[in-house]
Amino acid sequence: MSFPRSPLSSSLSTSPSVSSVLDAHGWDSGWAENFAPYAAQGLVPGRVIRVDRGQCDVATADGVVRADTAFVTPHDPLRVICTGDWAAVDPEGASDPRYVRACLPRRTAFARSTSSKRSEGQILAANVDHAVITVSLAVELDLGRIERFLALAWESGAQPTVVLSKADLVGDPVVLSHLVEDVRAAAPGVEVVPLSSATGEGIEVLSAVVSGGTTVLLGVSGAGKSTLANALVGEDVMTVQAARDVDGKGRHTTTTRNLFVLPGGGVLIDTPGLRGVGLWDAEAGVGQTFAEIEELAAECRFHDCSHESEPGCAVAAALDDGTLAVRRLESYRKLLRENQRLVAKTDARLRGEMLKDWKRKGAEGRAAMAFKREGRLR
Missing domain, CATH: 1.10.40.50 (Probable gtpase engc; domain 3)
Structure with missing residues (x-):
């Protein structure tokens, strides 16, 4: 299906409004080149910031639009539309509802195996440059789980960083130093950042890491991802729930994958807490x-x-x-x-x-x- 060529599609590289809005979400000349065939059809570009039950929110030059995903729901679960994808969307007024007509080829994809017995993969985030693995120091370190997250991150093509959240709960600086060294030994070539959203320790270091490109926050429930997302975005964009004292676990504060533009540059994707971290061809x-x-x-x-x-x-x-x-x-x-x-x-x-x-x-x-x-x- 094609649509009349719109002013937006003919000025993707030059329009200040397109540049300011889409660039903030990670748009560049490479994406513009890949989008050219869809621009010729009159479709408009946008980045998927949330997917939920057959619909998604897409950030376009004209603002966030709600679009139906019926045309991008293949049988392969690894190819379904996902937060972080770049999409070709109907222009305003072309249809009701508006549809996502296609997704651009992904540069990277963070995938894991599902908990089902059907050997299926699940896409958690698309077009990610950095993977921040959030680990709570309120509970005993599980180095094996950290290694699992790292394997998935490296396989995705993203650069991983390990954040040791709730560092303020470790009263002894010597103990904290030993914990950091233990994680560094399990994560060669990876930056390890002790961080406390309560005191602000480590926030500036992490902000510098995520200031360019797209970052996905990963971790189990109760690791402090939503609190960290709020600290990085600079406002309460995610609801925060207290973790249980007995085991440090929390209910799923985040139930969908959400994409936010960071004030210092870069894009952040927050994900629900993962109970299982299964490998997927990694x-x-x-x-x-x-x-x-x-x-x-x-x-x-x-x-x-x-x-x-x-x-x-x-x-x-x-x-x-x-x-x-x-x-x-x-x-x-x-x-x-x-x-x-x-x-x-x-x-x-x-x-x-x-x-x-x-x-x-x-x-x-x-x-x-x-x-x-x-x-x-x-």
């Missing part, structure tokens, strides 16, 4: 999260080293001399196995290879047991 992300193990593995004598009992294993040597923590290796193996199982559910060839490997290991185990029994009989 082998590269896991490798980057455990970069030190991947580097050690490259020095092993055998390229297919299992890092268990082979001679010349650099990973085993690092375990022995204490430069690599046993917990890190166990977490690395766990995430790789989980990711492989997930991929195998949708990859018949990989399923076959895994089945052969299981059969081989089973045969080796049975042979070893038979050898032991025969030895005892003699």
